[in-house]
């Protein structure tokens with residue numbers, strides 16, 4: 204293992220939030236930063252309509268980035284073993300994804316499909332959606348988000364396989380830059396039987412169907 208110094212900061216354990224900025228800013232510092240951005244946008248933070256905007260934005264950030272307060276591994280701790288030997292695929296399809304691109308801080312909106320092959324125990328299905336939120340409500344790139352969701356389910360449940368597909372539109376390339384509205388990015392991570400067994404993978408892909416158009420954002 205390489206020595207841990209400034210160039211190689213300690214790696215963040217799976218599921219944990221990255222270390223916070225140190226020290227975290229005060230509410231007042233955050234609101235002042237938003238005033239600066241309002242001026243950068245070309246407006247006047249002192250005009251009536253913008254007076255409370257820094258306060259609102261600081262509050263909104265608590266929702267958009269609520270995932271930093273969650274431990275996705277913890278969300279999957281409760282499982283149920285009375286499943287009568289059920290070992291077929293469990294699929295949660297079309298989970299709404301709301302995330303934020305870490306390069307431009309622009310919205311990423313789409314859907315996630317999560318499947319696993321239980322090994323003797325299952326989790327409450329809402330917990331899979333909560334894991335998507337716990338990683339989604341952070342600054343993200345789609346590839347990392349996809350891997351984090353799959354890796355967490357694999358590590359906590361130890362199922363026979365995990366499959367995750369994410370289909371999403373990135374506002375950083377629909378409303379600016381490349382200006383390509385309607386483009387959908389599709390990423391997947393297949394583990395265990397979904398990676399090794401072609402027919403299992405194909406069953407999953409057939410069940411989620413062809414990628415549907417993501418909302419044009």
Ligand SMILES: Nc1nc2c(ncn2[C@@H]2O[C@H](COP(=O)(O)OP(=O)(O)OP(=O)(O)O)[C@@H](O)[C@H]2O)c(=O)[nH]1
Pocket residue numbers: 304305306343344345346373375376379380381
């Ligand atoms: N692979 C990947 N790229 C992303 C994701 N979200 C945004 N990007 C891309 O990240 C890249 C950042 O490129 P830069 O050249 O540093 O930024 P930029 O000058 O704003 O680039 P443009 O967006 O092309 O205007 C862009 O190509 C984005 O489209 C993501 O989830 N995954």
Ligand SMILES: [Zn+2]
Pocket residue numbers: 304305306307308309373375376
């Ligand atoms: Zn972006």
